Each structure stands twice: as structure tokens, then as C-alpha cells.
Amino acid sequence: MATFFGEVVAAPSRAGGDDDEEAAAEREETPEDREIRRELEEKREVHILWSSKLSASTGSFTDEQFPCSKFILAIGHNAVAFLSSFVLNSGCWEAIGSVKLWNEWCRTSNTTSVLPTDAFCLFYKLISDPTVLLCQCNCYVAEDQQFQWLEKVFGCMREEDLQVTILSTCPVTDYKTPESTLTLPSPFLKALKTKEFKESICCPLLEQPNIVQGLPAAVMSYCQVWQIPAVLYQCYTDVIKLDTVTIEAFKPVLSSKNLKSLVKDMSKSTEILKKLVTTNEIHNNIYT
Amino acid sequence: RVSRPEQQVRGAGASPARRRRSMAARYDRAITVFSPDGHLFQVEYAQEAVKKGSTAVGIRGLDIVVLGVERKSVAKLQEERTVRKICALDDHVCMAFAGLTADARIIINRARVECQSHKLTVEDPVTVEYITRYIASLKQRYTQSNGRRPFGISALIVGFDDDGSPRLYQTDPSGTYHSWKANVIGRNAKTVREFLEKNYTEEAIATDKEAIKLAIRALLEVVQSGGKNIELAIIRRNQPLQIFSAKDIESQVAEIEKEKEDSEKKKKKSI
Numbered sequence: 431m432a433t434f435f436g437e438v439v440a441a442p443s444r445a446g447g448d449d450d451e452e453a454a455a456e457r458e459e460t461p462e463d464r465e466i467r468r469e470l471e472e473k474r475e476v477h478i479l480w481s482s483k484l485s486a487s488t489g490s491f492t493d494e495q496f497p498c499s500k501f502i503l504a505i506g507h508n509a510v511a512f513l514s515s516f517v518l519n520s521g522c523w524e525a526i527g528s529v530k531l532w533n534e535w536c537r538t539s540n541t542t543s544v545l546p547t548d549a550f551c552l553f554y555k556l557i558s559d560p561t562v563l564l565c566q567c568n569c570y571v572a573e574d575q576q577f578q579w580l581e582k583v584f585g586c587m588r589e590e591d592l593q594v595t596i597l598s599t600c601p602v603t604d605y606k607t608p609e610s611t612l613t614l615p616s617p618f619l620k621a622l623k624t625k626e627f628k629e630s631i632c633c634p635l636l637e638q639p640n641i642v643q644g645l646p647a648a649v650m651s652y653c654q655v656w657q658i659p660a661v662l663y664q665c666y667t668d669v670i671k672l673d674t675v676t677i678e679a680f681k682p683v684l685s686s687k688n689l690k691s692l693v694k695d696m697s698k699s700t701e702i703l704k705k706l707v708t709t710n711e712i713h714n715n716i717y718t
Numbered sequence: 719r720v721s722r723p724e725q726q727v728r729g730a731g732a733s734p735a736r737r738r739r740s741m742a743a744r745y746d747r748a749i750t751v752f753s754p755d756g757h758l759f760q761v762e763y764a765q766e767a768v769k770k771g772s773t774a775v776g777i778r779g780l781d782i783v784v785l786g787v788e789r790k791s792v793a794k795l796q797e798e799r800t801v802r803k804i805c806a807l808d809d810h811v812c813m814a815f816a817g818l819t820a821d822a823r824i825i826i827n828r829a830r831v832e833c834q835s836h837k838l839t840v841e842d843p844v845t846v847e848y849i850t851r852y853i854a855s856l857k858q859r860y861t862q863s864n865g866r867r868p869f870g871i872s873a874l875i876v877g878f879d880d881d882g883s884p885r886l887y888q889t890d891p892s893g894t895y896h897s898w899k900a901n902v903i904g905r906n907a908k909t910v911r912e913f914l915e916k917n918y919t920e921e922a923i924a925t926d927k928e929a930i931k932l933a934i935r936a937l938l939e940v941v942q943s944g945g946k947n948i949e950l951a952i953i954r955r956n957q958p959l960q961i962f963s964a965k966d967i968e969s970q971v972a973e974i975e976k977e978k979e980d981s982e983k984k985k986k987k988s989i
Contacts, residue, residue, distance in 0.1 A: 717770040718790060718803055718819040 473532055476571075476578040478586070479540055480527040480553075498587040499561040500688055501594045505645050507672050508665065509597035510566045512680040515703040518554065520695040523564065527553040529579065533572040547709065562692065563587070567645065576648040584652060593627075594653055594660035595688045597680060598646040602666040606640050617667035617679040622650060627659040632682040636664065661686075674707055760868055761861050764817075764891035767870035771816030773904040774803060775914070775936045776874035778886040779929035783876035785814045785951045786933040788904070788941045804951045806959045808833040811846055811877035812951060816904030817891075818870035825869060829853050846877040846885035850895045858893025868892070872903040878955050900932075906940040913939050926954065934970050945971035 432438055504513045525542040529551035532538075536549035544550040549569035556562040571579050602616040619633035622642055636642070642650065646662050653660035663683050667676040684693050753759060772788040787803040806812045807829045815822040832852050836844045844852075853873060861868045868891045875887045888903065889895040900918045902910040913936050923929045934948060941947050948971075950962040962970075 715801075716818060716820075717767070718772065718801060718815070718817075718822065 474572070474575060475531075476575050476582060477530040477540075478527060478582045479530060480586070481525070481542065495586055495588040497561050498563050498589070499559075499591050499593065501563050501565070501587065501592060502688065502692075503565045503567065503594065503596045503649060505567045505596065505598040507568055508599045508667070508676045509680065510568045511672055511703065511706050512597065512677045513564065513566060514706060515677070515699045516681075516684060516696060517564065517689065517692050519698050519702055520693050522557040523554040524557055525552055526555045529553075529567075529569075529583075531569065531571065531575055531579075533570065533575060535570040535572070538569045545709075556692070571645045576645055579645070580648055580652045584656075589656065589658055592658050593629075593688055594649065594658055595683075595686070596646050596649055596660065596662040597665075597683065598642075598644075598662065599665045599667055599676060600642075601670065602668045604640075605666045607637075614666075617665050617669075617676045619679060619682060620664050620666065621661055622664065623661040624650060624654040624657075624659060626653075626657050627661050629659075629661070629687050631661055631663075632686050633663065672707055674703060677703060758861065758892075761892045764868040764870045765872075768817040768872045768891065768903060769905060769907070771818075771871070771904045772803070773902060773906050773910060773937065773940055774814040774816050774874055775900070775902040775910055775933055776814065776876055776886045776888070776898070777900045777914075777918075777923065777929050777933045777936075778876070778884050778898070779923045779926060781884070781955050782926040782929050783878070783884045783886060783953050784929050784933040785812065785874060785876055786937045787814050787949050788937060789947045789949045791947070804949060804961065807849060807875070808837075808843060808877075809958050810843055810953065811849055811875065812953060812959045813873050813875040814903075814951075815871045815873045817872060821869040822871045822873075825853055825856065825871065825873070828856060843880065845879045846875060846887060847879075847897075850875045850887040850889060854889045854893045854895040856893075857889060857891060861891075861893060874901060874903060877953060882955055884955070900936075902936065909940055910936050926952075931970060931974055934967070935974055938971070938974070 504510045528540060528542050530538055530540040538549050538551055542552055551567040551569050554564040620636040621631040621633050622636045650660060650662050665676060665679050669676055683689055772790045774787040777784040785804050792798055792801055804814045805826050829849055833844050857869050860866050872890045878884055886898050887895050888898055888901045900914045922932045937948050945968045948967055950967055952960050
């Protein structure tokens with residue numbers, strides 16, 4: 431390689447190492463390295479703790495799969511707040527499990543009683559129809575943990591007649607469009623569905639070249655591979671905190687077939703929404 | 719990045735600022751730019767910031783001026799004393815604000831210095847209108863400089879002039895000020911103002927006690943969990959600022975609730 435000054439410098443080749451080099455690298459890993467890697471993997475393992483009530487009510491053992499006809503998953507604090515105020519309070523839901531995981535961004539606890547400001551991932555079951563499962567995921571699931579999360583969550587469900595609905599948010603700055611982002615009516619909903627999903631969707635489909643990332647993408651990929659009908663409603667918003675306008679942008683989803691039957695009583699939703707947002711705001715001292 | 723005003727949770731209709739978003743987006747970056755239809759969007763957005771502060775109500779009586787505020791709930795480990803919405807500017811003038819706490823601190827400090835400076839220069843205490851005009855001019859200056867954003871607070875300034883007349887003024891982020899008989903700023907201001915328009919009568923402010931009760935009743939319209947979230951301050955003619963203790967407020971609230979019960983019983987009897 432010649433530099434600007436005309437001297438010739440030996441540069442490392444990008445052609446790829448030959449076998450000798452790779453074997454040498456392998457030999458360099460000591461038992462200590464392996465031990466550290468094992469410990470790290472253990473620390474990053476995803477555990478799902480089902481409460482004992484689950485087996486009692488469905489009549490099956492926790493080791494076996496339980497039947498599930500609807501799985502509703504909310505990812506991110508705005509989607510979680512939406513389900514809390516519009517779905518969880520208008521019906522009788524029972525907390526049946528939680529996810530315990532650790533990564534550099536968050537640590538979830540292993541109890542089902544959590545504050546709205548904690549990081550958590552909880553599962554709820556509808557008492558009147560135990561095949562309806564709802565998951566509130568307010569924690570960050572790292573890339574290397576997503577596969578485990580999927581395997582463990584979907585591994586517990588019997589996937590016949592399963593329909594999956596996912597709600598999540600994404601910053602509007604990630605939305606790629608030929609129009610100027612200043613003219614976008616954010617927040618707005620876009621949908622993505624798997625091949626098997628035949629129901630009508632309540633908002634426009636997500637256009638190319640936009641992509642979905644993170645846990646919502648992992649769940650959609652899993653559902654596509656295993657031919658489970660699934661739909662993702664992604665809300666593009668310009669506010670990163672918990673925000674009532676973003677939460678209310680999810681409202682069209684309530685008219686979808688999966689959620690319509692679950693929402694009977696919306697009278698208290700405004701109150702609960704206000705309470706959730708103000709709980710978050712108490713620690714905000716900017717305004718007096 | 720375009721700022722979005724805080725929304726109250728309601729069924730239909732977005733705030734006007736939100737509907738004008740597409741045009742607003744191009745004209746709200748720099749404070750000194752007018753939009754084609756004559757708006758200064760940063761000033762209007764500053765008014766939205768005021769709505770994020772808790773409610774403050776001011777009542778002008780005959781011999782008394784009353785300031786009542788909704789006390790914001792503090793975090794568990796936080797000292798309550800350091801969250802003050804009512805501040806004395808001088809012995810005979812005090813103010814309550816709603817909006818950005820830090821902006822309020824700056825304005826209060828400048829106003830306090832101006833009060834003393836005035837006293838030293840002309841050997842007279844400021845009139846309420848003078849100090850209000852000073853604060854309003856300060857706010858207006860920040861709506862016309864480049865690179866500076868407006869102050870995000872509205873203030874209710876109360877006091878007595880030398881001639882003994884009670885005064886209540888309100889300023890807003892644009893730098894306008896007006897004299898009021900009773901006014902309210904902050905969250906839920908609209909609801910409380912409607913209450914005051916209905917209930918501010920000659921009888922309601924006939925005595926000091928009645929004026930205080932009116933202020934508390936106005937706040938109870940919007941304050942959750944009653945008396946323990948209310949802070950009250952009064953100035954009587956030729957007397958310094960007096961801040962009510964929690965006990966006094968509770969007893970007033972109890973009186974008001976008893977009066978309400980009695981009037982409801984009377985209504986039932988007449989039916």
C-alpha cells in the first residue's frame with residue numbers, strides 16, 4: 431500500500447486468514463475465557479416465571495402448553511400504557527407470569543406487582559376466556575435475548591388458531607419517505623402483517639423501504655416462519671416519553687377483530703391514562 | 719425539531735396549534751420570525767408550557783388580595799419547602815406563577831432587585847402596576863431577541879398601592895399584562911375561570927373571609943384530594959404577606975364542605 435508521501439507500507443490483507451491462523455486463534459482461548467463466556471450467557475438468560483395460578487385455572491400443568499387463541503403484545507411504554515388504560519381495565523385480567531432478564535440497559539424483577547415506571551414484562555390472562563393472553567413488555571430485550579424470549583414464550587402456547595397482535599412505537603425520524611418529515615402528521619399508525627393474516631387492518635400498510643427492528647421484528651419473523659397469522663401496528667411518533675397523544679393514536683386498533691371483543695367499558699380509560707402520565711411526571715421538576 | 723404542545727386527554731379535537739402544524743413547522747424555529755398569517759409560534763408554544771404548570775388563582779377583594787395555588791406532589795425524598803409557587807417581591811407585593819420553574823426564578827430575582835432599586839432611587843415603594851410593567855417588558859424583550867426563547871411562565875401579581883387600593887395583574891409569555899378582578903393560570907385554568915365568572919359577585923368578596931373562601935372553592939374545582947394540596951397566601955392593606963398553614967386551610971375547606979352540605983339539604987327540603 432502506498433501512502434500519500436510515496437512510501438510503501440505493509441497493510442494487513444483482507445483476503446481472509448488461512449487455516450493456520452484460525453487454528454492459532456482457537457488455541458488462544460483459555461478455559462478462563464470459556465468460563466467468562468459461560469457466566470455471561472447465564473446472566474443474559476431469559477427466564478419466564480409462570481405463577482402457579484396458571485396451571486390451576488387451565489387445568490393443565492405448567493410444563494405442558496396451554497391453548498391460546500389470541501396473543502396481544504405491547505412493546506414500549508406508550509403501547510403498554512395504551513393497553514393498561516383501554517384494555518386491561520375494561521375486563522377482568524389476571525397476572526399470570528413475568529419475564530426475568532438482565533442486559534446492559536435494564537433488569538426486570540421477578541414479581542408481578544410493579545410500578546409503571548419500572549422495567550417489566552408481564553403476562554395477563556383474561557379470566558372469562560383463558561385462551562386470551564396479553565403481554566406488556568416495558569423492558570428492552572437485547573438482540574441476543576430475543577430468540578430465547580420467543581422460544582420460551584411461544585413454546586408455552588399451543589399454536590392452533592393463534593392470532594397475534596403486536597403494538598409498538600418507533601421514532602418518526604426513522605420513517606423513510608420521499609415527503610418532508612416536517613409535513614408528516616405524527617403520530618401515525620402503520621401496519622405490517624404475516625402471510626397468514628387475513629383479517630382487515632385498521633391503518634395503511636408500512637411502505638418500502640421502511641423496516642421494523644427489535645422485538646416486534648423478531649416476533650413477526652417467528653410468526654411468518656411458523657405460519658401464525660400476526661399483525662404489527664407500529665406508531666411513528668416524535669415524542670420519546672410517555673405521551674397521551676401517542677397513546678391515543680393507537681385507538682383505531684380497538685376496532686380490529688382481535689381487540690373489539692375485549693374492550694367493553696372504556697369509561698375509566700381517560701382517568702387511568704391521566705393517572706399513568708402524571709405518575710411519570712411527578713419526578714419532572716421542570717414545571718411548577 | 720418541532721415542539722409539540724401538551725395535550726389534555728379529551729375525546730375529539732386537537733389544539734389549534736396542532737392543526738396548524740404543517741405551516742407552523744416552517745415558522746417556529748427562530749423566535750424572531752413571523753409566520754405568513756401573523757403568528758409568533760414560539761410565543762404561543764410558551765403559552766402551552768404555562769399550561770403544564772399547576773393551577774394558580776388570584777382574587778382581588780375590597781381590603782384583601784388572595785393568591786391560591788395547587789401544590790404539586792413532590793417525590794418522596796424531596797424537601798417540600800423548596801417547591802414554592804408564591805413568592806414575595808416586596809413587603810406589599812407578591813406573585814404566583816405557572817410554568818417553567820427555572821424561568822420563574824430568574825424573573826422573580828430581577829423583579830426583587832428592581833423593587834429595591836426603585837425604593838432607593840425614588841424613595842417610594844413600587845406600585846403593583848410598575849413592577850408588573852417591568853416584568854412584562856422583560857418578557858417582551860425575550861420575544862424580540864434572536865437566539866433567545868421567551869420565558870415560559872405566566873404570573874399573577876397582587877398587592878396594595880400606596881393609596882391603599884388592591885391590585886391584581888396577570889402577565890403572560892408574550893409580555894402583555896392586564897388588570898383583573900380575579901384570574902387563574904396554569905393547568906385547568908379554563909374550568910376555574912368559568913367557575914370564577916359565575917361566582918365572583920359583590921357578596922362573594924364582601925368580606926376578607928368570603929374572598930379567601932372563594933379562592934379555595936375555585937381551587938377545589940380542579941385540585942384532587944382537597945385541602946392538603948392547596949397553598950394560600952393573602953395580603954391585607956398595610957400588612958405583610960401572610961401564608962396560611964395547612965391547618966388553617968383544612969379548617970376553611972371543612973367549613974366550605976359543611977356549607978355545601980347545608981345548601982344541598984336545603985334544596986332537598988324545598989323539593
